[in-house]
Amino acid sequence: MEQITLDFILNATGGRLTRACFNCRCTDVSTDTRTIRPGSLFIALRGARFDGNAYLKTAFEKGASIALAERPCPGWPVVLVDDAYVALRALAAAYRRRFSLPVVGVTGSVGKTSTKEMIFSVLSQAFRTLKNEGNLNNLIGMPMSVFGLERQHEAAVFEMGMSAFGEISALSQVAAPDIGVITNIGVSHIEMLGSQENILKAKLEILDGMRPGGKLILNGDDPLLAGVQTDKAEVITYGIENTGCAYTAEEVESGAEGTAFCLRYPGGSIAARLQVAGKHNVYNALAAFAVGRVLGMEPDTIAAGFLQYAPTGYRQKIERVGGVTFVEDCYNASPDSMRSAFDVLRTVQKTGRRLAVLADMLELGDTAPDAHRAVGREAAENGVDVLFSYGENARYYQEGYTQAGGTQGAHFTDKAALTDALCQMLREGDAVLFKGSRGMRLEEIIQTAGERWTSR
Known part of the structure; x- marks a missing residue:
C-alpha cells in the first residue's frame, strides 16, 4: 500500500476528526486488531456478532495512527463516520483512482475465482498484476484488496461476489473496471434473488462503475448472457458451442494430464494447452484470452500464461x-x-x-x-x-x-x-x-x- 494522509481519509469519507493529529499518515489498512502494526489505519466494522468500535483503544495501543469508526475513543484521533462499511468503500474507491492502470472486474454464478486466477496468470506474462487473494470478493474483502495497489503495478484483476442486489454495483464503483467479465448465470443465490433473470440483472451491475470506453466480456454459450445488449460498454463474447462468438474453442481434448484445444480469435487461431482438466477451464481460458487481447497482448504470450495456471485451495x-x-x-x-x-x-x-x-x-x-x-x-x-x-x-x-x-x-x-x-x-x-x-x-x-x- 502507498502512504495515505489524514486529509486524504477525511476528503474520501467525509468523516469528522475527533482529536488533532499532526502529520498523521497511514501505510496500512486493517479491520482486525490482530493485524495492526505501527502506521495502520484501523477501520472499526460492526456486525451481528462483533463490534470493531469496542477495540479502538486496543488498535491504538498496538500502533494504529488513525481509526475510522462510528464512535469516538477519548484521547485518540478517530475519523467519525455514520457507516464504517460505506466509508471503507469510499476510501478504497478514492485510493484506486490514484492509479492509472487497466482494471478487470470478474463476476458470475460459477467460476469467478478460477477465471480471475486464469486472467491473472495471463496478465502476469506482460504486466505486474495485482489480484484479490482467494475469494476475498465481498463488500469487505474486495475493497480491502484494492489497498494492495502500489506504483509498481501495471494491471489489476478483482473478483466480485454478491448475494443481493446492489452489491456488485457497489464493488464496481470501488474498482472502476476498464473490462468486466461475466462467466455465466446459474442458480447460486436464487434463494435471495428469486430468478435467474434477477441474477443476470444483479451481475450486470458491474457496468455501474465501468470507465468510459469499457469492454464487457460475456460467455456467449450462456443463454441469458448471449442476449445481453448495452450501450454502457462494448460487448465481446466467447464460447465453445456458439460459433458466432468472437473467441471460440474447437477440437477440445481433455484428460488427466490437461486440456488441448484450438483457440480461434478475430484474425487467427492458436493451439492452446492447459495443465488442468475440464471443459469449464476452457471457458476460463477463453475469457482470459479475450482480456489479454483487449489489453494488446500477443496470442503466444497469452497461451504461455495458460500454462502458469493451477487451481487453488479445494477447487478441483x-x-x-x-x-x-x-x-x-x-x-x-x-x-x-x-x-x-x-x-x-x-x-x-x-x-x-x-x-x-x-x-x-x-x-x-x-x-x-x-x-x-x-x-x-x-x-x-x-x-x-x-x-x-x-x-x-x-x-x-x-x-x-x-x-x-x-x-x-x-x-x-x-x-x-x-x-x-x-x-x-x-x-x-x-x-x-x-x-x-x-x-x-x-x-x-x-x-x-x-x-x-x-x-x-
Whole structure:
C-alpha cells in the first residue's frame, strides 16, 4: 500500500476528526486488531456478532495512527463516520483512482475465482498484476484488496461476489473496471434473488462503475448472457458451442494430464494447452484470452500464461492418495459446477471405480429438491459407480441417482459414519470426487479419509 494522509481519509469519507493529529499518515489498512502494526489505519466494522468500535483503544495501543469508526475513543484521533462499511468503500474507491492502470472486474454464478486466477496468470506474462487473494470478493474483502495497489503495478484483476442486489454495483464503483467479465448465470443465490433473470440483472451491475470506453466480456454459450445488449460498454463474447462468438474453442481434448484445444480469435487461431482438466477451464481460458487481447497482448504470450495456471485451495485439486485419486472440489457447489466436476471425474485416469461424495448445494431455496435430484441423475449418467451423500438436501441426490440407474448409493447424516463407509469401500485404482458447498466442510472428510487410507 502507498502512504495515505489524514486529509486524504477525511476528503474520501467525509468523516469528522475527533482529536488533532499532526502529520498523521497511514501505510496500512486493517479491520482486525490482530493485524495492526505501527502506521495502520484501523477501520472499526460492526456486525451481528462483533463490534470493531469496542477495540479502538486496543488498535491504538498496538500502533494504529488513525481509526475510522462510528464512535469516538477519548484521547485518540478517530475519523467519525455514520457507516464504517460505506466509508471503507469510499476510501478504497478514492485510493484506486490514484492509479492509472487497466482494471478487470470478474463476476458470475460459477467460476469467478478460477477465471480471475486464469486472467491473472495471463496478465502476469506482460504486466505486474495485482489480484484479490482467494475469494476475498465481498463488500469487505474486495475493497480491502484494492489497498494492495502500489506504483509498481501495471494491471489489476478483482473478483466480485454478491448475494443481493446492489452489491456488485457497489464493488464496481470501488474498482472502476476498464473490462468486466461475466462467466455465466446459474442458480447460486436464487434463494435471495428469486430468478435467474434477477441474477443476470444483479451481475450486470458491474457496468455501474465501468470507465468510459469499457469492454464487457460475456460467455456467449450462456443463454441469458448471449442476449445481453448495452450501450454502457462494448460487448465481446466467447464460447465453445456458439460459433458466432468472437473467441471460440474447437477440437477440445481433455484428460488427466490437461486440456488441448484450438483457440480461434478475430484474425487467427492458436493451439492452446492447459495443465488442468475440464471443459469449464476452457471457458476460463477463453475469457482470459479475450482480456489479454483487449489489453494488446500477443496470442503466444497469452497461451504461455495458460500454462502458469493451477487451481487453488479445494477447487478441483487432484492428488494421489495411497493409490487412489482424490478430486477435491469442495470450495463451493451449484448445479453448474457439479456438471463441471463430473466432467473432470470422467477424465481422471483410473483402473478402478468412480466414486462421488456429494454434500448439499446451499442457497437454492425452493428449487433445492429438484436441483439435487437432477445432479443425482447426472452422477449416474456420468458413470459414477458409487454415490455417498451428506446433508439435509443431499438425500435427493440418491433419488435422482436411483432413477437414472445408479445402484450403489448411500446417504449419511454423520460425517464420521460416511468416512468409515468410504474407507471400507475404497480400493487402489479408484477415483473419488468430493464436492459440496463450502458451508458443508467436506474437507474434514477428505483429511480424515486420506489419513486413514494412507496409514491402513
